[in-house]
């Protein structure tokens with residue numbers, strides 16, 4: 001069967017109160033419209049046309065070059081929107097799937113089932129519907145005494161009786177393409193919102209003697225997003241779906257409510273994800289890792305057995321069996337080899353750190369190439385920026401750097417050398433050498449008593465207790 005899809009995405013989304021297109025708003029880390037596009041691709045509807053209008057540049061950017069766009073200059077309703085695709089649909093046979101850009105929970109599976117019903121039953125159209133616990137705001141699917149669909153009535157146009165109906169229109173349909181075109185040519189805007197409703201095509205097809213069916217899907221899949229509360233709700237549902245899928249593959253997620261994982265992320269077996277963690281982009285985590293609590297990884301490759309505790313990492317690679325955190329920051333182009341320890345308040349940027357090297361506390365390593373088994377004392381800083389240019393620091397295998405050392409780049413610490421604590425290193429250090437670069441200590445005996453500066457009588461007091469709360 002010839003198959004194409006029309007996605008309505010031109011609306012302003014007034015109820016969102018945003019400067020951006022509604023359909024590019026993120027739910028579980030992905031624009032609403034991309035969820036829809038991926039569900040369509042999943043049923044083989046690769047020919048997709050998007051009706052764009054309000055902030056169309058944002059929608060085009062999110063969808064890329066592989067799909068078609070039609071501009072709807074004025075948003076005169078969903079029927080008017082689909083009408084804009086007429087040049088794209090004319091001359092086609094088979095099925096056109098029409099769907100809104102704001103229903104991200106719909107699955108390929110459900111669309112496939114509706115398509116199957118459509119193909120087997122000689123329908124002019126099949127509507128995907130859902131039974132809503134609270135149908136407020138949705139179009140109602142009205143059936144006759146025999147249970148056949150007769151029309152869809154928008155919430156605002158419903159009678160008292162119709163308002164009681166809880167079967168709602170998801171706004172996702174399979175139409176016989178020529179029948180869709182014929183019905184669209186005959187709709188008007190005589191309704192509460194003075195808009196051309198796509199829903200009116202259903203009544204027209206039935207009047208013409210065609211059969212219209214309803215495929216009742218799980219209501220959650222039919223949920224549309226009109227405001228930020230609904231956006232938050234569908235985001236949670238999409239995230240939960242991703243988390244459950246990962247758990248079925250052997251990942252242990254302690255709390256799906258507070259863990260956010262993009263559906264592009266891959267995680268290995270027996271990895272434990274603790275609450276408050278966010279995994280985004282093309283992140284790939286190995287087996288037997290512990291991530292969290294409260295860690296954010298974006299485009300990070302993590303080797304097996306690594307622990308990332310309360311830390312943030314982006315665009316970087318962490319090897320096997322590393323220990324990261326708490327409170328570490330791994331910035332772009334960091335490569336940590338295996339068994340590396342990066343501890344509290346340590347930041348690494350654009351640096352490679354060799355096997356078994358360790359920076360346990362309060363250290364900055366940037367623009368550096370670090371060998372194996374290097375020890376960074378607490379408070380080591382690579383001074384890699386002179387205000388104009390970034391410079392490079394090279395540290396050989398087995399180097400020991402004492403606490404509070406500054407390594408003024410460009411500088412090389414050769415293999416097996418030592419840096420004395422508190423040094424400011426400006427020149428290369430040879431293999432097996434010790435560099436001490438600090439001033440001599442001076443002690444003034446009994447200075448406190450002579451100057452009458454004893455602090456023993458004034459005790460430090462804690463700050464005032466915080467009183468704000470919720």
Ligand code: UD1
Pocket residue numbers: 008009010011012013023051052072074075076077078079080081100101102103137138139140152154168169170171196197198199223224225226
């Ligand atoms: C629509 C349906 C309603 C259904 C609900 C499901 C109509 C008249 N109503 O209502 O029966 O229960 O979806 O969520 O179809 N759009 C355009 N151009 C326009 C108008 C809208 O492209 O001129 C797009 C919007 O960007 C949006 C989609 O169409 O993505 C749906 O529009 P929206 O205003 O959200 O319709 P609902 O009031 O939710």
Ligand code: CA
Pocket residue numbers: 100102224225226
């Ligand atoms: Ca909607």
